[in-house]
Amino acid sequence: MNNDKIWLSSPHMGGNEQAFVQQAFDTNWVAPLGPNVSGLEQDLEKYLGEEVHVGALSSGTAAIHLGLILLGVKAGDEVICQSMTFSASANPILYQGAIPVFIDSEADTWNMCPVALEEAIKDRISKGKKPKAIIPVHLYGVPYKIDDIRKVADQYNIPILEDSAEALGSSYKGRKCGTFGDVSVLSFNGNKIITTSGGGAIVTKTKELKNRAVFFSTQSRDNAPHYQHSEIGYNYRMSNICAGIGRGQMEVLDKHVQARRDMHDFYVKAFENIDGVTVFDVPNGDYFPNFWLTSIVINPAKTKGGKTREDFRIFMETLNIESRPLWKPMHLQPIFSVYPYYGTNVSETLFDDGLCLPSGSNMTQNDKDRMLEAIKVFFG
Numbered sequence: 001m002n003n004d005k006i007w008l009s010s011p012h013m014g015g016n017e018q019a020f021v022q023q024a025f026d027t028n029w030v031a032p033l034g035p036n037v038s039g040l041e042q043d044l045e046k047y048l049g050e051e052v053h054v055g056a057l058s059s060g061t062a063a064i065h066l067g068l069i070l071l072g073v074k075a076g077d078e079v080i081c082q083s084m085t086f087s088a089s090a091n092p093i094l095y096q097g098a099i100p101v102f103i104d105s106e107a108d109t110w111n112m113c114p115v116a117l118e119e120a121i122k123d124r125i126s127k128g129k130k131p132k133a134i135i136p137v138h139l140y141g142v143p144y145k146i147d148d149i150r151k152v153a154d155q156y157n158i159p160i161l162e163d164s165a166e167a168l169g170s171s172y173k174g175r176k177c178g179t180f181g182d183v184s185v186l187s188f189n190g191n192k193i194i195t196t197s198g199g200g201a202i203v204t205k206t207k208e209l210k211n212r213a214v215f216f217s218t219q220s221r222d223n224a225p226h227y228q229h230s231e232i233g234y235n236y237r238m239s240n241i242c243a244g245i246g247r248g249q250m251e252v253l254d255k256h257v258q259a260r261r262d263m264h265d266f267y268v269k270a271f272e273n274i275d276g277v278t279v280f281d282v283p284n285g286d287y288f289p290n291f292w293l294t295s296i297v298i299n300p301a302k303t304k305g306g307k308t309r310e311d312f313r314i315f316m317e318t319l320n321i322e323s324r325p326l327w328k329p330m331h332l333q334p335i336f337s338v339y340p341y342y343g344t345n346v347s348e349t350l351f352d353d354g355l356c357l358p359s360g361s362n363m364t365q366n367d368k369d370r371m372l373e374a375i376k377v378f379f380g
């Protein structure tokens with residue numbers, strides 16, 4: 001067995017990426033626009049399969065920022081955000097000078113709790129401010145409670161900015177994640193389900209809204225022969241080189257989703273007879289996750305010898321295997337802890353006991369054998 005590092009999730013090329021990039025060089029489209037950018041947008045629109053419009057951007061974070069701008073979020077506004085997530089879900093709220101209000105997870109999907117959400121909305125309204133937007137996240141590719149969150153959002157007439165950065169290829173009741181928001185967001189960072197080396201996209205319901213996002217992303221240039229600006233601009237458009245990588249990746253997306261789902265099956269089997277370890281799974285058949293990362297929860301009260309998730313993480317580190325605690329909730333982060341939080345500490349417990357395992361679509365048999373051996377030796 002070789003002892004190369006086993007990564008949580010590493011880039012996995014399909015084969016045609018370089019051909020698209022070569023084409024960009026051959027035609028001198030080495031710029032933040034060009035045929036690959038439009039091509040990737042069309043590929044994504046076709047893939048998402050709803051009446052949506054896609055704008056390719058430099059990152060998922062940029063897409064969230066522009067999403068907030070499209071939804072009219074301004075300085076001093078409040079924006080509701082899932083607490084257990086990557087910081088990029090919340091940072092753009094601060095870019096806008098707005099105030100994040102964090103919501104706990106529920107135990108079924110680990111995503112935004114609809115009960116805590118409604119409680120927060122009522123309380124914020126009673127304090128004199130109706131939140132401007134809601135940012136729920138499909139963590140690890142598992143869809144949030146789509147129907148319940150939508151019901152609360154509609155009841156109070158607040159738009160949803162769907163953070164689907166981890167969930168390209170996931171679906172709920174047969175509809176693709178990335179189509180559930182009033183505005184939605186995808187990421188193609190190096191460790192995501194597909195990569196453009198770095199990149200993201202905004203998904204909108206109308207062509208006008210997409211055009212508006214692209215306008216902002218290319219420095220908000222008014223229609224004039226000289227450089228004329230009436231609004232704040234950003235440099236957030238995707239490069240035609242990166243988009244070429246994305247076009248190659250789109251050809252293998254479904255194959256890679258299947259491979260990640262197979263990794264989840266692999267771990268379910270591997271932990272089948274191990275006390276105190278639960279492999280995170282979906283509540284029912286309505287949920288079709290891409291299982292971007294397979295995660296486990298270790299209950300030290302039930303493991304042999306009281307082993308914790310931190311013990312397991314450190315043990316795997318000695319074997320050159322990467323694993324990582326679940327996202328640390330935003331309301332526990334030094335930079336965000338001053339903002340309001342609503343919930344019952346579900347996400348805290350998950351953070352204490354949860355661990356993400358290597359889940360790449362490019363894991364080899366040798367990698368899997370090493371994982372099995374690690375599990376066997378550690379849990380006895």
Ligand SMILES: *Cc1c(COP(=O)(O)O)cnc(C)c1O
Pocket residue numbers: 058059060061062085086088089137163165166186187188189198199200
């Ligand atoms: C990766 C990620 C983002 C940010 O995407 P980038 O393309 O890295 O900027 C946002 N939200 C979540 C939940 C993510 O996992």
